[in-house]
Amino acid sequence: MINEDDFKFLYVSDCEYEKLVLEMYYKNSYIGLLNQDNGLEDLKLELAEQKISMKVFEMVLKKAKQKLENDKSRDKDGKHIDEVDFNLKPEGKTDKTGGHNLNVK
Incomplete structure (x- = not known):
């Protein structure tokens, strides 16, 4: 039986894509990602080799969509509209720079 709690979805900002991508996992195994650069009506699926x-x-495709x-x-164009903390709680502020900088000390 498939347990819905075994699915995990992560938004990722990847420099290879204009918009956020959605990584899909099942039982902590990477399945692939959905690329929404062409909009929700033309999602591109990239699968892992497994x-x-x-x-x-x-089920994972249905839930991801x-x-x-x-x-x-995120807005209608697939771009995020709010920054989140490490627990994915909205912080109520928007980064309008178009980039994501991580400074590690």
């Missing part, structure tokens, strides 16, 4: 059941594959469609932290 074997998973068709049921898991169908629902997450993208219902997410309130």
